[in-house]
Amino acid sequence: MEGQAPSPLPDQVLENVLETVLHFLSSRRDRNAASLVCKSWYRAEALTRSELFIGNCYAVSPRRATARFPRVRSLTIKGKPRFADFDLMPLNWGAHFTPWAQALAQSYPSLRRLHLKRMSLTDRDLTLLSLSFPHFQDLLLTCCEAFTTTGLAAIAANCRLLRVLDLAECVVEVADEEVDWISSFPETQEETHLESLVFDCVECPVNFQALERLVARSPSLRKLRLNRYVSMSQLHRLMHRAPQLTHLGTGSFSASELDPEPDYASAFAASKSLVCLSGFREIWPDYLPAIYPACANLTSLNFSYADINAHQLKSVIRHCHKLQTFWVLDSISDEGLQAVAETCKDLRELRVFPVNTREEIEGPVSEVGFEAISRGCRKLQSILFFCQRMTNAAVVAMSNNCPDLVVFRLCIIGQYRPDPETLEPMDEGFGAIVMNCKKLTRLAVSGLLTDRAFGYIGTYGKLIRTLSVAFAGDTDLGLKYVLEGCPNLQKLEIRDSPFGDGALRSGLHHFYNMRFLWMSSCKLTRQACQEVARRLPHLVLEVINSEEGKADDIEILYMYRSLDRPRDDAPKVVTILH
Amino acid sequence: MGSYESELNLKATELRLGLPGSDEPEKRSCSVRSNKRSSRESSVEESRCKSNVNSDDSTTTSDHDQESVQPAKVQVVGWPPIRSYRKNSLQQKKVEGDGSGIYVKVSMAGAPYLRKIDLKVYKSYPELLMALQTLFKCTFGEYSEREGYNGSEYAPTYEDKDGDWMLVGDVPWNMFVSSCKRLRIIKGSEAKGLGCL
Numbered sequence: 001m002e003g004q005a006p007s008p009l010p011d012q013v014l015e016n017v018l019e020t021v022l023h024f025l026s027s028r029r030d031r032n033a034a035s036l037v038c039k040s041w042y043r044a045e046a047l048t049r050s051e052l053f054i055g056n057c058y059a060v061s062p063r064r065a066t067a068r069f070p071r072v073r074s075l076t077i078k079g080k081p082r083f084a085d086f087d088l089m090p091l092n093w094g095a096h097f098t099p100w101a102q103a104l105a106q107s108y109p110s111l112r113r114l115h116l117k118r119m120s121l122t123d124r125d126l127t128l129l130s131l132s133f134p135h136f137q138d139l140l141l142t143c144c145e146a147f148t149t150t151g152l153a154a155i156a157a158n159c160r161l162l163r164v165l166d167l168a169e170c171v172v173e174v175a176d177e178e179v180d181w182i183s184s185f186p187e188t189q190e191e192t193h194l195e196s197l198v199f200d201c202v203e204c205p206v207n208f209q210a211l212e213r214l215v216a217r218s219p220s221l222r223k224l225r226l227n228r229y230v231s232m233s234q235l236h237r238l239m240h241r242a243p244q245l246t247h248l249g250t251g252s253f254s255a256s257e258l259d260p261e262p263d264y265a266s267a268f269a270a271s272k273s274l275v276c277l278s279g280f281r282e283i284w285p286d287y288l289p290a291i292y293p294a295c296a297n298l299t300s301l302n303f304s305y306a307d308i309n310a311h312q313l314k315s316v317i318r319h320c321h322k323l324q325t326f327w328v329l330d331s332i333s334d335e336g337l338q339a340v341a342e343t344c345k346d347l348r349e350l351r352v353f354p355v356n357t358r359e360e361i362e363g364p365v366s367e368v369g370f371e372a373i374s375r376g377c378r379k380l381q382s383i384l385f386f387c388q389r390m391t392n393a394a395v396v397a398m399s400n401n402c403p404d405l406v407v408f409r410l411c412i413i414g415q416y417r418p419d420p421e422t423l424e425p426m427d428e429g430f431g432a433i434v435m436n437c438k439k440l441t442r443l444a445v446s447g448l449l450t451d452r453a454f455g456y457i458g459t460y461g462k463l464i465r466t467l468s469v470a471f472a473g474d475t476d477l478g479l480k481y482v483l484e485g486c487p488n489l490q491k492l493e494i495r496d497s498p499f500g501d502g503a504l505r506s507g508l509h510h511f512y513n514m515r516f517l518w519m520s521s522c523k524l525t526r527q528a529c530q531e532v533a534r535r536l537p538h539l540v541l542e543v544i545n546s547e548e549g550k551a552d553d554i555e556i557l558y559m560y561r562s563l564d565r566p567r568d569d570a571p572k573v574v575t576i577l578h
Numbered sequence: 579m580g581s582y583e584s585e586l587n588l589k590a591t592e593l594r595l596g597l598p599g600s601d602e603p604e605k606r607s608c609s610v611r612s613n614k615r616s617s618r619e620s621s622v623e624e625s626r627c628k629s630n631v632n633s634d635d636s637t638t639t640s641d642h643d644q645e646s647v648q649p650a651k652v653q654v655v656g657w658p659p660i661r662s663y664r665k666n667s668l669q670q671k672k673v674e675g676d677g678s679g680i681y682v683k684v685s686m687a688g689a690p691y692l693r694k695i696d697l698k699v700y701k702s703y704p705e706l707l708m709a710l711q712t713l714f715k716c717t718f719g720e721y722s723e724r725e726g727y728n729g730s731e732y733a734p735t736y737e738d739k740d741g742d743w744m745l746v747g748d749v750p751w752n753m754f755v756s757s758c759k760r761l762r763i764i765k766g767s768e769a770k771g772l773g774c775l
Binding site: 143169285468496 | 656662667
């Protein structure tokens with residue numbers, strides 16, 4: 001028609017429709033699939049992806065990621081492999097956030113959310129973040145390191161819209177000049193937007209008055225996890241300021257003065273919305289009764305830093321009928337586990353950590369408590385259990401009683417321990433788990449295990465994505481069974497097991513589908529690794545030997561797929577094969 | 579007995595727990611540490627390596643194959659798989675065989691502040707009691723197995739690992755040091771209830 005702009009071309013219309021539709025697609029797996037349909041879908045999907053997940057920071061360069069996805073608002077990046085948590089990686093191995101920080105500052109002015117796991121980020125990175133994103137809301141750092149309270153202060157001071165600041169199991173150094181980062185939240189802001197403040201891993205005192213004022217002017221605050229420098233009476237004051245809390249980390253849960261003592265129980269009774277309790281970093285069991293009023297509503301309870309016995313636990317757990325997640329120390333013993341089994345019929349996730357990490361013949365928890373849990377908690381989906389002894393019978397029982405298990409991680413602390421009753425390997429127990437728990441996606445094995453166990457895993461573990469192996473197996477066959485039998489395997493971490501070059505080669509067909517392979521103290525040779533590197537050019541093979549030099553035996557192999565050239569920020573002990 | 583024999587052979591049939599190429603597990607190099615904090619942990623681990631290799635009867639319960647013979651109890655890097663962060667947090671409370679001090683809180687009925695003392699500093703009960711009496715300006719009187727601290731104005735008690743409140747002095751000193759979690763000085767009149775058998 002005259003005087004009007006030309007109508008859009010049919011292709012353009014289609015593209016607009018596509019983008020509009022794709023906006024609703026949230027699952028990244030669906031999006032990945034959609035992007036493969038054709039070029040136009042690839043483009044439309046790239047323009048509409050607002051949540052970007054990068055499972056390995058070295059799998060793709062920051063430049064490539066930001067070039068493909070220009071409109072990202074939420075970003076998750078994972079760095080080091082999990083075994084780095086156990087001191088198995090050299091200092092300064094990598095996972096530096098700085099190149100990402102710079103790329104993000106340039107490309108994503110609308111960034112709202114950043115979640116980093118096992119990355120190394122500096123105060124400069126944090127400061128850059130705090131100044132680059134005016135809409136920044138959520139910062140979650142899990143198992144990160146290399147920053148200090150100075151970096152936290154920058155976030156507090158500059159991110160006016162900050163909603164979430166969650167620091168989980170990070171190593172936070174104390175800055176040289178004593179920076180109180182809590183005081184850096186601007187006092188001029190009448191009300192903050194804070195919904196979640198988690199700093200239980202920060203190992204330095206905070207200015208309590210500043211903290212109390214902050215909590216008082218944060219009406220949206222729902223999650224508050226304090227560090228161990230906050231005492232019981234201080235906790236009491238904070239709880240009265242924030243009775244609307246749903247998640248509370250109690251700090252030390254011990255007192256620094258004697259009389260007079262406020263009525264702690266009333267504070268817990270007044271917090272009617274509490275569903276998750278954690279903390280108890282230096283617990284005085286005398287104060288446990290204070291939490292009784294909150295127990296009936298709890299769905300999550302973390303006692304994993306509280307050295308309490310069965311009797312003390314029972315007094316609490318008998319009120320916790322709604323509990324779904326429970327983390328605890330083995331100090332509660334089998335008797336404590338039995339109490340859990342009797343009350344917590346809705347339990348979905350259980351983690352039992354050891355107080356004593358040395359190998360002993362007996363420990364406070366065993367197959368007795370384990371089997372009691374399996375009988376009482378039929379809805380169990382995830383279990384992590386450390387113990388000194390376990391029988392096949394108990395593991396088989398759990399496989400039958402808890403068919404909904406998705407995560408099964410059993411750590412028998414003594415290496416190569418057989419079933420103490422039958423003296424058999426633990427093959428049958430783990431075999432039953434993979435056979436009967438048809439939803440299993442994550443498995444960690446331990447105890448005396450032969451190739452047979454791996455045969456079971458390869459035959460039945462079709463959904464397994466993550467597998468952790470230590471001190472297990474007899475020959476290359478073991479690893480071969482797994483690499484050939486588990487089509488969904490993405491993360492495989494193996495240490496101190498007799499798997500060698502033949503086994504490695506048997507996975508060539510699958511390595512591009514995996515996030516990573518970790519093998520340390522196994523029987524790999526440099527030649528075999530070199531061969532894999534040649535045959536699969538998009539794999540990066542990092543060989544780490546504690547003594548620099550061209551040793552033929554590989555101490556650590558860390559292997560992952562990558563779209564870009566191998567990294568250039570590796571320390572000298574790391575050799576990258578290509 | 580057979581146990582001593584098999585111990586002699588342990589070296590020859592020893593299941594290697596160290597990284598390939600390392601000769602002595604006790605001297606495992608800690609160059610592959612990633613956590614700054616772990617420097618303290620490594621010295622604790624090394625001292626653990628040097629300490630007791632388990633030699634009680636339980637190691638040789640069976641005559642079966644070597645699979646059931648326990649290898650020498652050496653602390654292996656990164657095993658069991660517990661994050662350093664968690665290990666360090668718990669170690670602050672645990673009693674270490676050697677190395678850092680054993681700090682316990684001491685409270686006294688009526689006193690506004692608690693104190694903290696290092697049990698490692700004392701070698702015996704008399705030393706500890708003297709220190710407590712000085713710290714809190716009180717007296718305990720004579721200890722007897724039968725009467726406890728009968729007759730004195732105050733009495734020292736402690737909470738042990740099981741959560742029970744015990745009278746200080748009943749068990750051997752070393753056992754006391756390893757099981758004492760907290761001290762409390764109570765009035766002599768309350769102590770009557772804790773009088774010994």
